[in-house]
Amino acid sequence: MKTAVFKIWRGDANGGDFSEFATEISEGMVVLDAVHAIQAQQANDLACRWNCKAGKCGSCSAEINGVPKLMCMTRLDAIPLDKPITLEPMRAFPSVRDLVTDVSWNFRVKKKIKKFKPRPPDAPDGTWRISQADIDRVQEFRKCIECFLCQDVCHVLRDHHLQEEFIGPRYLVFAAALEMHPLDTEDRLSELKQAGGIGYCNITKCCTKVCPENITITDNAIIPLKERVVDEFYDPLGKLLKLFRPKT
Amino acid sequence: MSNYVTLEYDVLVIGAGGAGLRSAIEASAAGVRVGLICKSLLGKAHTVMAEGGMAAALANVDDRDNWKVHFADTMRGGQYVNNWRMAELHAKEAPDRVRELEAWGAVFDRTADGRILQRNFGGHRYPRLAHVGDRTGLELIRTLQDHGIHQGIEVHMEHTIVTLLKESDRVVGAFGYDRERGRFKVFKARAIVLATGGIGRAYRITSNSWEYTGDGQSLAYHAGAELVDMEFVQFHPTGMIWPPSVMGILVTEGVRGEGGILHNKEGKRFMFAGIPDAYKSQTANNPEEGWRYTQGDKNARRPPELLTRDHVARCIIEEVKAGRGSPHGGVFLDIAWIKEKIPNAAEHIKKKLPSMYHQFMQLANLDITKEPMEVGPTTHYIMGGVRVDAETQMSNVPGLFAAGEVAAGLHGSNRLGGNSLSDLLVFGKRAGEFAAQFSKESNSGQISDAQVEGAAREALEPFERAAKATANAEGPYQVQYDLQETMQNLVGIVRREEEMVRALDELHKLSVRAKQVIVYGHREYNPGWHTAIDLKHLLTVSEAITRAALARKESRGGHFRDDFPNKDSGEGKMNIVLRKEADGSMHVSREEIPEMPPDLERIIEEMK
Known part of the structure; x- marks a missing residue:
């Protein structure tokens, strides 16, 4: 041997x-x-x-x-x-x-993110109708096994110790799964910007590389969230236009 | 009062898998103070390993399904020694429990019209398993976890309970330690829910993790609760067998649900031989019909690969014994063959069975879209456990409840795949509800210092022995290993009297050795110490399985005896009940199963 x-x-x-x-x-x-x-x-x-x-x-x-x-x-x-x-x-x-x-910090962070809040059921029996195409992305995020390897490798946490200001890739994925959930009605953008510290992520994609579930953390979760935050808080013109855009 | 940290709850839930979490959520919703003990970190319990789905007669895919069919399937699968009232409640309530998960954020796979998709599974007449690819357990535990953390439940991660505390007949608390610092803690509680899962670690080949040492069954037993059906251990037919380091890891039944077939080294689909009479009318008699069934043809009958787990496991053993097995002592499970039937088969397999694809790629260097897997039986689940009241889940010890795998009754002699996750939800909820009610109607009990001190002393003995140990003193791992070998070889899938008598003798010797093991080091996060403490539970459940298996003189479901290879109608009316005698010995009795009410009897007749 x-x-x-x-x-x-x-x-x-x-x-x-x-x-x-x-x-x-x-x-x-x-x-x-x-x-x-x-x-x-x-x-x-x-x-x-x-x-x-x-x-x-x-x-x-x-x-x-x-x-x-x-x-x-x-x-x-x-x-x-x-x-x-x-x-x-x-x-x-x-x-x-x-x-x-001691990974308890992760559990505390999760607790601070606003929980799932579904829209009223679509059918009288209390159920919803959702198309598979609308949940493929959310299901990718929900593959997460909470191993915290992405948190471990993230330089914002690992080298700069900004645990108090930045929730880390795991919880950006978690928030993305909620934000992109077709039934969810909660708005988490301002908390992602403030307490979540999403701006700290400078998309080096280290988290994506170590994810054992091959979740495309940066491209599919963090960047779209960053775009939403930007649209919401830094794009007054776009916001104004949105008001007048006919609903599709 | 002793000097240990003492925490007080109305309801203490021990175990934080599906049943424990669901129970804690329910109790907390009833407005009582709830403490939740996790042996590991929150969200890591064995529920994450459940792959295929949760069975509930939602009738989203086949509108012929309803609770009656599910009830009849569960009873047939359990070969009629089930607690019929539990089987009835389970079949009736499972759909609501699944829909509730969706309201809490679970994201199930969908049907074309946007409802929860359901898949085929062994022993279920219609496609019934709500699922998320092959990671349904993860979805379930994460949904409950993410909902539960906002309910005001106090979670104690990495804590282990070593004994329950009683005041006369009733439980009033639990005593345990935290893993990180090794500090003892007293949990006072008006009601306790056990949700500790199974006993897989009593066997060498198992799909279970280190946690599943029969804690709940043993805690309950030593506190005076009765155990029932302990002879019924489920050996899942398809565990990985190669390479050696992955032996026992589960290969989901979903592979067969999606069209996977079993064959021997001669390429023969051996499952078509010897289909049991009870299933003949529902089973395909040719490969083509079986294939159509897996693809949703409502007029086709299920392929024999989707017969119940006990039967499939035994067929595999027989092939291997007859010399027709695969190179490493199992048989072949082939999903790659479906490329003959559908275009883009490789993509389809990856989409439907992503974690299986992943698991074999990474652990066995094998691409399941191209090659067959090698599989063999692995210890997976125990149908027996704490005897509970069907409605409330309370044991015969007042204030002590049990739900999920640790409780007995629903599954009879063999559990159907998919009925476990729904069991956790249905009876987890009930246990939480009735434990909360019990706590409201009870005063807080008195904790006995003597009980606490006694338990603390016993827990620390391995360190004390180490201080004065001789050179040939042994650590806990060797004892655990020998116990696993004993159970695997002598009380495994095929049992006979003389071997089980020998097992009892071996277990006795092992319990003597367990009382002498030594542990070096200190109390902080010391796995050697934890293993030493868990030995008591492993020995208790191993003895219970062996004694019950000796007492049941027939073969039924997960219990197969070489010396009594057939079912016996007399034995089939009996439950084997175990309780602890005043002198500490294990008492075995046989009790007649209560007669089924005529309306349920009628359902079973209609569905035959």
Whole structure:
């Protein structure tokens, strides 16, 4: 059997360092399998989050050789094994222990975004009629598994620590799913501009690159939202014209 | 009062998957204070893994569907040991629960006229599963989560409950720890809803994550609640089997619903042989008719691949045993073949089964639009669990409710695909509603310091043992691994008496070892410690499954015995009930299933 060496960051909020572990690997193994093997055989207390092990729950986010990824979906045969593989927690969030970070900020941000508010039902039985074409885009956004890798890689959060002023790509996608939901009647544009800090995003598309669900975060969610915000707040002429445009 | 952080609620919901969230939403809507315990982060529970959809007789795709057909399908699938009242309530209420999700923001796939689209699934007579591609569970949990966070529910993420606290007969609280710091906490509550899901981690090959260690079943049992139907474990026929690291991960039944077929290494569609009598009249007898069924032809009957999960799983095992399996010990599941039938098949498959495409591409280097998958059975679900009242979901312990997988009754001996998500919603709502009502009618109980201190001491023992451990002391992982091997090999898909007797003996030895495991390190986010604590639950549910399986001397649904390979009409009238005796031993009894009222009996006859 082949052996791989992992350099895993171990520590907590007070600091830490890398520890090396060698473990045997077999065909098809993913990084999370190796972490489990190390946990079971060498370091019972090695902390990591995981649940589904199938890329559906978004728990096992980490930085593998410096790249934010899901450990359960990263195969070892896609990584060079001639030198140690480094595993670090997501660096944009405070450390809890080892590979586990404090992601509670994300949950607080979500709570501040105005909830879904549907129009009255279309049919007497309380149901709506929606065409599939009108929800394809929203369904793309709703694929999000909340792994927070996009938040981790976003330089506004990671390097500039603007958590108080910017909600990050995850919640711009979340807001876009609500704003583009054909039944929703709520208006979130002013909060996206103010508290959401949408202007901070300068569309470097780092978030789109790391999304394990391949959501086109920047092009399909953030840019259209930015355009709506611009139309609403920075285009008085357009707004005036809209008033006189016949409804189609 | 002990020194631990103490929180007080009217209703405490333990578990934050579909059932727990739905229950918390309902309780909170009734105006009571609600606490919600998540073993993981909010929104990560196993509900996200549900793929195919939620069954509800909306009749959007086939107007012949109604609650009666759904009821009859559920009873037939469960082979009539179901709690018929639960099956009735479920069939009647599921449509409202699904529509309600849409009002909360869920975005289901649509029919051409803009209504919620429904798909075919095993054992359902008509297309009945509301769905979103093959990620319906994610849609459900996210919708409930995003709605629930605005309802004033207090959420405790990454907390684990280790014991329930009682005052005489009634539950009055729960004791647990937070994962991050390892601090103990006392949750006082007038009513408790268990929504902790399943037991998959008792087996080596499972679709379940680390969380599913039978916590709820075990917490309830040790608090005096009865467990029922524990012998009925569902082995989903199609789990991934290759490469080894992905063994057990689920391949949705939706693949077969969309036209996927099973064949052996000789290329034979073996499912056409041996169609059970109860399903003969509803099953296609040639591939062409089966194909037309999956494409929505109302005059066609379902292909045999869409028979119930217990049957399909056993057929796969038989093929493998007969030497006709695939290279890695399973059979082939082929969706790529539909390119013979429709243009743009590859695009169609990617659209209908996006996460399956993704999963096989990434984990197995296999393009399902081009090649067949290799699949085999994986431990997926337990039909048995806490015995509850059908209307209220309360157990025999006053104030203790259960909903979802942890509760028993709805599914009988075999659950139909798609009936789980609707179960979570229907009975999650009911549990929340009646728990809130119970809490309003009760005073807050008295927490016993002695119970709390006892539980805390027990939880910390693995650390204390480590301090004076000898060189050959073992950690918790080896014990867990051996337990999984025992259950997989001795109480798995095909069971026989002598093996199960041996399993009981092994489980006894494992429980001795579990009491000696050591854990190094400290209490902060220490998975070794968590695994050590969960062992008690795993051992309890494993013993319960084994004893119940020994007691049921027939084969039915998920329970198949080599030594009693047929159904037995006498056994079919019985439930196996387990309760904890005063001396700590597990008592097994047989209770007759209450007779079905004539109107329900008539529905079943009409639908035969």
